[in-house]
Amino acid sequence: MRRLPVYLLIDTSGSMTGEPIEAVKNGVQMMISSLRQNPQAIETAFLSVITFDTTAQQIIPLTDLASFQMVDLKATGVTSLGEALRLTANKITTEVAQTTTEQKGDWKPLVFIMTDGIPTDNWESGLEEFKKAKIAFTVACAAGGGADAAILKRITENVVSLDTADSASIGKFFQWVTASIGVTSTKVEDSGKEFTNLKELPPPPSELNIVV
Numbered sequence: 001m002r003r004l005p006v007y008l009l010i011d012t013s014g015s016m017t018g019e020p021i022e023a024v025k026n027g028v029q030m031m032i033s034s035l036r037q038n039p040q041a042i043e044t045a046f047l048s049v050i051t052f053d054t055t056a057q058q059i060i061p062l063t064d065l066a067s068f069q070m071v072d073l074k075a076t077g078v079t080s081l082g083e084a085l086r087l088t089a090n091k092i093t094t095e096v097a098q099t100t101t102e103q104k105g106d107w108k109p110l111v112f113i114m115t116d117g118i119p120t121d122n123w124e125s126g127l128e129e130f131k132k133a134k135i136a137f138t139v140a141c142a143a144g145g146g147a148d149a150a151i152l153k154r155i156t157e158n159v160v161s162l163d164t165a166d167s168a169s170i171g172k173f174f175q176w177v178t179a180s181i182g183v184t185s186t187k188v189e190d191s192g193k194e195f196t197n198l199k200e201l202p203p204p205p206s207e208l209n210i211v212v
Helices: 019-036 039-044 081-095 123-133 149-155 167-191
Strands: 004-011 045-052 056-064 110-115 137-143 158-162 208-211
Touching: 004 081, 004 167, 019 039, 019 045, 019 167, 039 045, 039 167, 045 081, 056 081, 081 110, 081 123, 110 149, 110 167, 123 149, 137 149, 137 167, 149 158, 149 208, 158 167, 167 208
Parallel strands: 004 045, 004 110, 110 137, 137 158
Antiparallel strands: 045 056, 158 208
16 A cells, blocks of 8 residues: 655744644644544555654654554754754655555655744754655745744745744644645545645645745
């Protein structure tokens, strides 16, 4: 079976304390519940969660939706986005099956990055490793006024922004991610084709601005 790997990169730095981090936890739970109702997604989508604050860590390896169990998130420290990109490239290399002459590998991974701040590490070296891997369709979300969409644009062409990092906006972001995973899993199952740009995903809700 060809899996659709999905990597969520979540900013858990200190500025996410309170409402934002609670909204992320609720958003992920809602996403899992919703995707479990989707026959294509439950067959195809596998989810991993990578958090980044003072360090980056994969708190959940690539897991099928039926077995997925969210762990608690705590907001603390600074914003090691570069380390998160490096770790993601490494995990995709080791966890995602590549296509060979003998077998079809997994589908191209989807990576969703959400941050409310500016990277505090040497993010460009992490970005170099991430780009070298050339392995994923990536969407980045700048949540609230403290995030720098221009930096995210260096990571991927597909950037959306939220005016505020409150529970309503973050909830809408996760609803859109859920719809995007659902649509992608249906598309790869039905047509065997992968996404190449943001326009092929469901239109974002009004709270999400597409950064051009």
